[in-house]
Amino acid sequence: xxxxxxxxxxxxxxxxxxxxxxxxxDVSGHWSTFIQSRVVxxxxxxxxxxxxxxPGGEHIHRCWQCGSCTNSCTVNxxxxxxxPRFWIYLIRVGMESELLRDKDIIWQCVSCNKCTxxxxxxxxPEGVMKATAHWLELKGHTPKxxxxxxxxxFTEQVVATGKIEEGRIIxxxxxxxxxxxxxxxxxxxxxxxxRRLPFKLGLMMALAAIFRPKARKWSDASAAISEYVxxxxxxxxxxxxxx
Amino acid sequence: MNKYQRVAYYPGCALEGTGHxxxxxxxxxxxxxxxxxxxxxxxxxxxxMEVKNVDPKVQTYLSSRVMSIxxxxxxxxxxxxxxxxxxxNLKKAEYDLAHDAAxxxxxxxxxxKAGHETYQxxxxxxxxxxxxxxxxxxxxxxxxxxxxxLKGLKVANYYGCMYTRPRxxxxxxxxxxxxxxxxxxxxxxxxxxxxxxxxxxxxxKTACCGGAHTLSDSDTSTKLVLNILQAAEAAGAxxxxxxxxxxxxxxxxHQVRAEKVLGKKTKVRxxxxxxxxxxxxxxxxxxxxxxxxxxxxISLLKEKQIL
Numbered sequence: 001x002x003x004x005x006x007x008x009x010x011x012x013x014x015x016x017x018x019x020x021x022x023x024x025x026d027v028s029g030h031w032s033t034f035i036q037s038r039v040v041x042x043x044x045x046x047x048x049x050x051x052x053x054x055p056g057g058e059h060i061h062r063c064w065q066c067g068s069c070t071n072s073c074t075v076n077x078x079x080x081x082x083x084p085r086f087w088i089y090l091i092r093v094g095m096e097s098e099l100l101r102d103k104d105i106i107w108q109c110v111s112c113n114k115c116t117x118x119x120x121x122x123x124x125p126e127g128v129m130k131a132t133a134h135w136l137e138l139k140g141h142t143p144k145x146x147x148x149x150x151x152x153x154f155t156e157q158v159v160a161t162g163k164i165e166e167g168r169i170i171x172x173x174x175x176x177x178x179x180x181x182x183x184x185x186x187x188x189x190x191x192x193x194x195r196r197l198p199f200k201l202g203l204m205m206a207l208a209a210i211f212r213p214k215a216r217k218w219s220d221a222s223a224a225i226s227e228y229v230x231x232x233x234x235x236x237x238x239x240x241x242x243x
Numbered sequence: 244m245n246k247y248q249r250v251a252y253y254p255g256c257a258l259e260g261t262g263h264x265x266x267x268x269x270x271x272x273x274x275x276x277x278x279x280x281x282x283x284x285x286x287x288x289x290x291x292m293e294v295k296n297v298d299p300k301v302q303t304y305l306s307s308r309v310m311s312i313x314x315x316x317x318x319x320x321x322x323x324x325x326x327x328x329x330x331x332n333l334k335k336a337e338y339d340l341a342h343d344a345a346x347x348x349x350x351x352x353x354x355x356k357a358g359h360e361t362y363q364x365x366x367x368x369x370x371x372x373x374x375x376x377x378x379x380x381x382x383x384x385x386x387x388x389x390x391x392x393l394k395g396l397k398v399a400n401y402y403g404c405m406y407t408r409p410r411x412x413x414x415x416x417x418x419x420x421x422x423x424x425x426x427x428x429x430x431x432x433x434x435x436x437x438x439x440x441x442x443x444x445x446x447x448k449t450a451c452c453g454g455a456h457t458l459s460d461s462d463t464s465t466k467l468v469l470n471i472l473q474a475a476e477a478a479g480a481x482x483x484x485x486x487x488x489x490x491x492x493x494x495x496x497h498q499v500r501a502e503k504v505l506g507k508k509t510k511v512r513x514x515x516x517x518x519x520x521x522x523x524x525x526x527x528x529x530x531x532x533x534x535x536x537x538x539x540x541i542s543l544l545k546e547k548q549i550l
Contacts, residue, residue, distance in 0.1 A: 147296075
């Protein structure tokens with residue numbers, strides 16, 4: 001029998017015999033590939049509830065496993081191991097150890113929302129991907145991804161001033177992730193822009209870097225947002241038993 | 244009077260930075276067409292693609308503050324955002340505030356502490372720069388006002404993700420003839436065709452450029468962008484018309500990166516659709532910020548004898 005989604009089975013669990021007869025029946029060769037049976041005992045029964053307690057994961061229980069999300073997925077087209085349908089399945093049945101095999105790529109969701117567009121059950125798979133990536137970080141299975149570090153830098157600036165300044169975000173993000181700012185392609189990009197950039201605009205950008213753009217009367221909003229975010233993060237930690 | 248004649252204008256952070264040319268070309272095109280913009284006073288960042296990952300309801304609040312100022316302080320009926328990110332976030336906030344009690348509660352709580360009126364869903368209509376020109380002027384009037392033409396220019400129209408997805412936050416789209424389509428958007432195609440451009444059959448109109456991870460996962464973004472650039476070239480396009488600053492700078496950056504890191508060179512140029520319309524309306528390329536683009540649009544427009 002054909003094995004569907006062979007890529008989802010670990011290679012060591014697939015066996016093909018060159019020459020094997022069972023009860024007089026020839027089961028040799030590729031067409032009689034076996035999947036090793038196994039017993040799973042380490043189900044995490046609270047996995048779905050924990051993901052659902054994080055923003056974006058609320059509707060995971062609606063999933064019917066139709067696969068529209070994976071079928072439409074931008075990142076899946078670049079990397080076939082990126083499989084939202086499969087991860088939602090693992091979370092719903094509580095197979096944490098299987099989920100952890102893909103822990104280093106789940107954060108790569110680009111939020112294009114093709115899955116959300118295609119999903120017939122309003123699971124909001126894009127949100128589930130974000131919730132899962134956060135769950136992995138909160139539980140200490142992965143360090144904070146570059147994407148999370150970028151989001152945090154961005155959000156800190158918005159909360160502080162109500163606005164962002166792109167140059168500052170790029171500089172601080174590269175510093176946070178220990179990457180040199182002078183990468184070949186960024187330098188080339190800057191050169192191409194500088195070739196035609198009028199002096200006045202260059203000066204404006206330099207001034208924006210020194211005097212950060214700010215929304216006026218922002219300090220009360222800033223305090224209210226911080227208070228709210230801290231409350232939410234405390235609630236989430238409690239839901240994940242991280243107190 | 245046409246309700247799009249004078250609208251509240253929310254440029255957003257990118258249009259004061261990397262998308263500066265989109266800002267100046269949008270204003271210049273509005274001026275040439277007799278459409279007026281009233282910038283939202285003291286606006287804040289909408290949270291882009293990032294704040295929602297820290298907390299989605301804070302993102303809803305950020306958009307609601309902008310809408311509160313436009314609707315309740317400026318008494319505007321319509322707010323226009325040229326950036327897909329801003330446009331999408333305002334639309335999403337509108338949807339969430341109309342449908343979700345928890346979002347309303349959070350926004351009300353933060354708004355009260357911040358000392359401004361809480362935005363009430365339904366007070367404001369959010370539109371994109373494409374809606375503004377398409378429904379505020381229309382192709383026929385646009386044709387009458389042309390001073391030049393984009394004749395001979397082959398254009399791939401690229402709309403990106405946030406202009407059409409997810410569908411539920413755009414209740415006015417997919418309403419049949421005259422409305423925008425979320426699977427095959429055409430407003431930009433319509434406007435540029437009216438300005439004389441030849442739109443190529445481009446299959447990746449709503450593909451993703453990886454904008455959310457343009458720096459945090461550059462390898463994936465470069466692959467996605469390269470795919471878009473190569474598809475546009477295969478369709479015969481000279482230029483990709485954009486309507487989002489994040490897409491635009493993503494395409495420009497990763498075109499360079501694909502060349503430097505993967506050794507894949509592509510020739511197709513990127514111009515904001517407002518820059519293309521502006522050229523056809525006789526506005527000087529300098530006013531449209533064409534020279535600010537990393538991608539060299541000037542030489543292409545000269546080569547095609549449009550400038």
